[in-house]
Amino acid sequence: MIRRRPRTTAAVLLGLLLTLIAASPALAAGYRYWSFWDGAGGTWAYATQGPSTARPADGTVFGFRFSVSKDAAAEAARPRAAADFEAVCAGTAAADGKKRVALVLDFGVPEDAPGGERPPQDAPRTACAQVAPEATAAEALASVAKPLRYNGAALLCGISGYPRTGCGEPIADPEPGAAAPSASGSAPGSASGSASAPAGSGGPSAGLVAGIAAVVAVAAAGVWQSRRRGR
Incomplete structure (x- = not known):
């Protein structure tokens, strides 16, 4: 014995x-955050680098979507507008010494909003940023969607003042607005890091x-x- x-x-x-x-x-938490998307080829794909390291060429389309997602690599919600450069920038003429970057800003659904807030508009907003050739995606965003809010780790927390508070916080029992395959899933959506996915998403603590x-x-x-x- x-x-x-x-x-x-x-x-x-x-x-x-x-x-x-x-x-x-089952113990993995969800997160409320702005995700960053590349619209190359007219299809949204989770960006493989952060807004401040991505240096788009003229004709690029980027999307930002605010949502609650359980797993950044598998359930992050795509922007709800098409990744269509011509639809966004048709009214902005090309200019010497400048490039045009089409941006789709999707503030998400009320169910994903932090307590006491709601999305500033129901439908996604589009903007054509005309910036210097060496400008990053973050600089293009800043030119059309101020104020932007970052935290101390350079995580993009708010676009056009939304949301007013919070930054990639974990959420219990999340209910994502939409599920979509992800091509990324790395460090927090910092201006210097990779895509806009909170650290630790998609796995155990x-x-x-x-x-x-x-x-x-x-x-x-x-x-x-x-x-x-x-x-």
Whole structure:
């Protein structure tokens, strides 16, 4: 009986480990944030770099969408207007020493708004930014949608003053306005980082990962001790 106890303990711990792993997707929080989209080819794709590192060419289309999404890599909501450069910039003539960048700003649905706020308009807003050739997407956005609000980590928190508060905060039991495949899913949507997805979205929390790692270590030790005593 004494020799079987380590094996029993290890089995229980391994069972707990499997339970934690199975439960981890359900524990992942959702996030309320502005996501950043590339409209190349007339189709929205989750941007692979942040607004301040993206230096678009003349004729580029970018989109920004405010929403609550459970997983930035799988459920971030696309802008609800077409990625159509001509539709946005047809009335803006080309100019020497300038480039045109079409921007679609989707403030989302009331259900995704922070408490006490609502989107400033129901339909997406479009704007044609005419900026210097070396301008970034962030500079193009700033030229047509002030005021912009960033946090200390350079995460884009507000466009045209919306929302007034909050910045990529985790939300319990999110209900995304729309689900869409994502081509990205990396660090917070900072001006210097990649796409506008909050860190840690789409996976278990750091605390949960640490807990699972601890269970693995203890279970492995139990199995090792069991084998050693059984020799």
